[in-house]
Each structure stands twice: as C-alpha cells, then as structure tokens.
Amino acid sequence: MPEQIPPVLAHFEEKIRRALGSSLDVRYRPFVASLNGERRGLLIYLDGLADEKKVQEVLKGVIQHTQPPFEPQQISPDPMELLRKAVLCQAEVQPSRQFSACVEAVMVGRTVLALDGSSQVLLISTTGNPGRSVQEPSAEKEVQGPRDGFVEHLPSNLALIRRRIRDPRLQIQSIQVGQRTKTTIAIAYLKDVAGEELIAEVRKRLEEIRIDAIHGAGALEELIRDSPSTPFPLIHLTERPDRAAANILEGRVVIATDNSPFVMIVPTSFWGLFQAAGDYYQHYLISTAYRVLRIMAFLVALTLPAAYVMLTTFHHEMLPTPLALTVASGREGTPFPTVLEVLLMEVMFEVMHEAGLRLPTAVGQTVSIVGALVIGDAAVQAGLIAPGTVMVVASTGIAGFALPSYPVSLAVRFVRFGMLILAGTLGVFGFLLGTSILALHMTSLRSFGVPYLAPYAPYRPSEQEDSAMRAPWWRLRARPDMGAGGSVHQAPDQQPEAPGARQ
16 A cells, blocks of 8 residues: 555655655745634745745745635635635645655655644645757758757747647647656557557657656667667657657657757668658659669668778779779879778777767867868878878768768768778678678568568559658648558648639
8 A cells, every 4th residue: 555644744754755865955834824813834846946936836826815804615615625726726736645646746846735633735836947949950951841949848848849739639648757767658659540550659669667767868768779789770869849749640649858959769760760840841843852862871881981992902893994094093102001091090089089079069070170271281291091081081071971860870981891891801892891891681580570671672653652762742631551541631622723724
C-alpha cells in the first residue's frame, strides 16, 4: 500500500524534510488561514522550478480570501475541499493522500499545500519556465519558412505543434523515463492517421527502458532504435516545429523529450533525411533539383577519397591521359603513398572541424577555414602532400557539409574511412566490396519495422512522388504507408487551370 500522509502538520513536515533533505533550493512557507477556525498550513516548493509569482498568488489567496465576510461553512466543511473549490479554483489543483506523490510533485516544480489536521494535500501547478524563449533553429536554418524552433521546455514544444495542427484527433501522451531524473517523454500522433501497431511499438519501447537518467533525445534514441550497431540515423531528429507537424500529418509519430530542443520522428526513411524544410516553401522543380544535388553530394562525400586512391594507386589506365599526367606530376617528390596522404589529410580535416566546433562561435569558423587553407598550402609547398590530395579532401569535406541532416554527415565521415582503407589495399575490388557491403547493410535496416530504403527497396511507385524528388502539391495525395494501410490527405483534381482552359 502507498504510504499515507500523516494528519499532524508537524509530523508531515518532519517526514518531508527527511525525504527532500537539506537542499538549498527547497522552500518551506508556513502560514495561518481561517478555514473553519484558525489552521496552520505549509507550502513546499523548489525555488527555480516553481514560479515565485505563482506561489505568492497562491499564498495571498489562501490568507486573504479566507477572512470575513467569507463564510466557509456554506461551501464545504472540509478545509481542503474549501480551498480547492473556492480559493484556488483558478489554478490547476490536484488532491492527493499519498506521500510519494508530494515528493514527485515538488521535484517537477509544483507546490504542495498541507494543513494541520488533514491527511490530504493539494498539489498546485506553479511550474515556471527557467529556460530560453522560442528562437530561430540554429541547426536547420532555411531562407524561407517559419523562424520558430523547439526549446528545452516540453510544454512550449507541444504548443508549437498544436499551433500547426488544430485537430482534436491530435493525441499527446506522456511517459516518465529515468528512475532518478523522471524525464517526461511526450508522444504526439494523429489518432485516425497513425497506425495502431506503430503507436503500440513506440510505447512498448519507451516503457521497457530501465535506466537512472535520460539526458536528452540522443540518449533516448540509442535506447529505442532498431539497429544499435549501424552508424546511420534510424530516427530523425529535428528542431523545427513545421517539420514535426508535417510528419505527424503523414502518419508518423513524434517523440519529444523534456530538456531537449530536438524531437524524434519515427519511422524514418533514408531518403527523408535528404529533404530540407525549405523544399516545401519553394517551387517543386527547384526542390527536386536540390534533392538530387544533395544525393550527389552524399555519394561524393562517401566515395571520392576511396575512388581517388584506387585510381591513382592501382588503375592509372582508367584515367584520361592528360589527367593522369597532371596527377603524376603533382605527386612527384612526395614521400608518402597516396592512401597515407589522403588518410592523414582526412584526419587533419576532422581535427580542424572539431576545433571549430569547440571554440567560441566568433572564432571557430575562422580557425577551421583559415587552418585548412594555411595547413593545406603549407603541406603542398613543403612537398609533403600532392595538390590533388588537398583538392579531393577539401571537396569531400564541402560535400559532407551540404547534407541537410547532421547525423547523416557524421555517418558518412565515419564510413568513408573504411571505404578508403579497402580501396587503398585491394583497389577496385576493395572499392566494390565496400559499396556492396554498404548497400546490403542499408537494405537490411529497419526503422520501427519500416524498411529504411523505402519506397525504392521495396519498390513502391505510389510513394515516390515525395522521396528523392518532389512532385507538385496537387499530386501529393497519398500518405506514406506507415503500417496503417496508407490514406489520402487531399481531394483529387487540385491542379489549377487558367480561366480560358475551362471552356
């Protein structure tokens, strides 16, 4: 049986002080109120999590609004019911008789109100927002589109989604994960669009987590993803509310974590990671061209160093003669083999990139760019590195930065080292072996049961109008098949026509 609250206020105060400890931020505010006689009371809350103004309003209401000519006998003989119905009726108040509920309420920023002689307390919603306000997303900036982004405050993030989907069928459920942090996880989906099996699977994976702490969306992602060993992202993280809302409307599920400015979208398609939010705010032909460009950048970032090493080391005959002579003249006098040159330059490029991230914003970009130029030029002038190697490594790095999803960029940077070693040791056979293993690996991946390479593997013609390309809005009728059988989200014949064409 849950531990009950002692009716004697002194015993309750002693007990909760033992439970909460002598922490500096725990506040105990005693008061006296006229509730069917003079009664001593106590407010307990955490300074910083609870809004001090809301606590003062509660205290002011309890003290002032229980004085004559207030007649409490006409409302309720129970003082707690009297406070809840007549004094604190404007606040969100929850009565409780369990001691553990009091401790949990204080830890999340609520205020506990206890009265002498009552074995019931009131849990009052006084939670404040100590975090930052809604700002423009920093990791997913777009020229066109909204400028608001998710923050670390979960209710604010859910409100941003609600602003875009004003449908009562938008369901938001919560789960607490973490035995010590008790982090609130919210699951958002459209009840009549998202598949029931998908919703049940998301809840099952979250409820099976047994861990002390959840520090953010990244830790939660590793605990619920299908294949923990793959470097490719199987769950899409975004800080844009418009993108989260668009995926909910397509039948996906959004998982939002308290204290994290990123939300997770499941299931995720590999091709969806090349879609930027700005694709839906500009002409479909331009959006399609840029999606193809991003896929080409992905292939360049993944295979260019390996292809360069393979051709210049083992298969010179595959290069045009003028290009082969140019590469050979540039490599004349360099002391290291090509594979070692490229590997050293790749490692140096990664070091400079990490240095640029760790330094302050005003200095980091300058250090990474200037460092790459100075070190590359100095290495070429000293005869340590061939000019072609510098060009290949620089082009590879820029192609990786063109990807709209940062986790995909990290995965490419990791995988291309393996491709480089295979191509540098086995030539074209190693290059083909690496690409074959990568293709088979990506084909076998699933994101919450949905094939990672869909709609191309397996082949689904009806879903290809918004994958590697984007058709015009009036053709995007069908939702992706997320286990709910698919559905349509707009009426047919939405294509506009000129007035003269309707005759």
